[in-house]
Structures are given as structure tokens and as C-alpha cells.
Amino acid sequence: MTVQDPADLAIDEAAERLRDGQLSSVALTEAHLDRIARRDGDYHAFLHVDADAALIAAGAADKALQQGDDLGLLHGIPVGIKDIFDTAGMPTTYGSGLYCGHMPEADAEIVRRIRAGGGIILGKLETYEFAMVGPVFDRPFPPAANPWDASRFTGGSSSGSAAAVAGGLVRTTIGSDTGGSVRSPAAYCGVVGLKPTYGRISMQGAYPLSPSMDHVGLISASVREAAITFDAIADRQNERADASACSSLGQPLDGLRIGYARAWFANDQQLAPGVLSALDDAASQLSLLGAAIETVALPDVALFEAAGAVIIHAEAFKAHRRQLAASGSRYSAKVFQNILSGLCLTDNDLALARKAASVLRLQVDGTVFSRVDALLTASTLTTALPFADFTGEEARWTPMRTIAFNVTGHPALVVPCGFADGLPVGLQLVGRAGDEATLCRIGHCYEQATDISTVKPTRRCPTAGAAASTGMQQPGFGWFTPLSSAAGPT
């Protein structure tokens, strides 16, 4: 009889075993730490692992359960945190060499909630520098690698979050999403990514990129695990917080109307053919599951992208202006250049973009969500690109359909829906504000009806020589440089 590795248990299965005494949180945490030790040398998903603190927290979680003190859905469950969130007692770099060795004194609100709910924080996950742009190769640590093919990027900026889940290091992670930073890595890595409604989860204690667009998000191994994580951390005081995501799981799709925004991405010249066929197949599958599918039109994608670009760059420049003056030479070159381009924008430009965002939100609500319960569209228009495609002097933006819903604030869920050339493709579901539950209902039903999410990456990791052959020969890439030996804090 084969004994299942606890690190492969879904978090609801692990939670059940924790409560019936078949498994301890200490054993579960040890299994994940062992997995990280054995695999993360290839993925570089974690910037910092705090095994001692995790095991102490796991021991406390076990003791609490024995005493009948159940703190909730994540009690005793290991979680990874994107290194954009302050975490007391752990190094928090914001993905930048500027902050190597930085130790926050207080937790970000999302970290506080996870700890208060009994979650076990394993460590901090790689992020693009200040969650801005990547992958870049001029930091003291490498970008996370895609577990499906470690010579390819993960997407970002929640790069380590997606790599850790896809690589089997942890089942659920916290990320952030300002233009697709949870959803694109989820799609490229074949895992589930949820960007909740704007404001549903506090960003307090995260390094701000663009406060009008920043969202806490999560990346998990399945829709059920995403729903559990969401229910554990979502703001219960918010008036828009209606049905719990978990309560929607298992409900059939009969009677649901889903709008397929096919023309919104299908004519893009950058679209990979395999992505279109995977999305079309998903639309057919959802129809077979009982949903009524109709095509819908959305406003011009260029308008969403224009509004999003102006808001992000104007707000990011404001957030970084003083630090750019003091320490600009210590930013990654591409991040410096990207943020500094926002200096051409005025307060009037920002007000204009916010006004456009408001109009676009009203148009989506009026023309789409008055007719359908959810929207189906693409997330990324290609599969994960090789690192070698990012070695030029300028940042490269990959084609996606994600930023629109940072502009409008609608919740969006990415679910694996197939493969193209052996690499994952993810569909995107978008819902009414506050209705994450319907997205989880649809995503879970789809996931259960297909076997796509059961396919896991085989470990195909390049040697240092293979990494070098991609053109990335900067010191530190492919052989992790410990943060403790890098530049000190500013």
C-alpha cells in the first residue's frame, strides 16, 4: 500500500485529518519543508524559508486543536506569502536588492489574518521587484522558474507564489495583483489564481505599487483550495461579502448564464492558436455542464490598457519618487526605467484615467453583467515564454486580458483549461463585484468535470549550463545567492 505524502493532500483533506487526529500540523509542515528542501533549488520560489518558526507555529496549532480551540479553515495549514507583504520576524525584500535584510516589525493585515486563523507561514515567496516588472536578472537573487519547464518564466509579479504551488511545495499562497500579477502566473504555471473584488481584502502592510489597482490575491492548487483560502481571509465586515465561496462548491451550473468574450481576444495577432482552442473547448464544456453560453462584447481592450497603464505609472511614480532619488542606482535597470517613465504624467492625467476607469466599470456592469452571471475569456494569450526572451534592455510585456479587471475592480478567477505545446493554458472567469462565490462555483464544476488539473509537471529542470545557454550569465542566476550575504538594508 502506498502512503500518500502529506504535502500532496489538498488543504481540506489535510484539515480533516488534523481534526480527526490522523495527521499533525507538525508532520504536515515537515512534509512541506522537506519538499521545499528537495525541489526549490530548481524553482527559486522561496526567498526565505523559516522552518523553525513554522514548526513552532505548527506545534501550537496542534496543541490548540487538542484543547478544542479551532481557529478556522486554515488552522494548521502551511501557507506561503509573497514577499511584497510585511511579515514580522522574517526578511521582507519586496523583491528588491534595496531591502535585503529588511525585517519589518509588524505584519501586513493579510499576514495577521492568516496567523490569527491558525495558518502556518512557511516563508516568503519571490516577487518581481516592487511587484512592477520582470523577469529581471540584475538582482541578488534569481527569478522563480516555471516548474513545467524551468528554462521558462512564470509570469508575475507573484512569481514565487505560482511556482511554489505548481512545484508542489505548498498548496496555497498569498499574492498580489495590480494588472494580472496573480492571474498570469497562475495561467502560465497551470494552477488556480483568484483576484477578489477590489477592496475585499486589505492591502495594508504591502509595498504599494498602485493603490487604485492593487489587490490581494491568492494562488492555490485547486478551486476548492482557493475558495477555502478566500473564505479564511476575506473581509467579513464588507457589505459586498455575501455568500461564502465554499458554500457555492458543488452547486450545478444549470440556470447560470455565462458570457463568452471571444472576440475580445480571438483576433489578437499575438494569440497562440492552442490558447484559442483551449478556451473554445472550455466554453463547450461549460455548456455541457448546464450553463447557458452566449457571446458578449466588451469595450475596446486598448481603453482598459490605457487607463490601467496611466493609473499604475502615475501612482507608482508617486510611491517611489523619493526612493528613486535616494537609491535609484540600486533598482533593477528595467524597474527603474519603467517607474521613472511615470514622471511624464500629471495629476490631471491620473484623474482622467480614473474617470475613464469609472466609465468602463459602468459599461461592463451595464452591458455585460445585466445579461449574464459571469464572463469567460482568456487570461494570457500565450503560454510561458523562455527566460531568453526577456534579456533585452527594455521590459517586455506579454499579451494578456487581465488588467481590465484591475481597472474595473471586478473579481476574476483563473483555472487551468488545457495545454499548448506541453505548457499550461488558463481560462479566466469574471464576476459581478462581490460575487467570488459564483466564480468558484463555475470553476470548481469545470475542474471536476475535466482531468486537466490532475496533470502535474514532471521535473524537467535545466542544469546551470542550460540556464547559461539562454543568455543569462549574470552572477547569481541558477545558483541562489543567500540574501544574508547581499547588500544591507537601506
Next chain:
Amino acid sequence: MVSDATLGGPTLDQVQAKAGLLHIEVTPERAGPILRGARHLRDAVEQLNRFIADQEPSAEPHR
């Protein structure tokens, strides 16, 4: 590196002058991508101006 003369947005001198006021150093090596990024952002602003003007036909474009 792109010549600032080819761009419709701010010039290199303008970018360096504004950055200088904020005590941010823009080296020539970094200027090209910054200028191209700025040009794209100015194009985006113009696109949004047209969009808003279309929504409010009687209103003046937002400046």
C-alpha cells in the same frame, strides 16, 4: 538607444530636467527606455481624452 527627436512625447532634455528637479539621475544609458515608456503613456492619455470626449460630446477634452 532611441533618439529623442523621433519621439512624440517628452524630449530627453525635458525628462532629465524634470528628474533633476526631483534629484533623480537619468544616465544616457537609461534614457531611451524611459523616453519610449513616456511616449506610450502620453499616447494613452490622448486615447483616454478621446474616449471621455466621446462619452460627453458637449464637454471639452480633459487637459
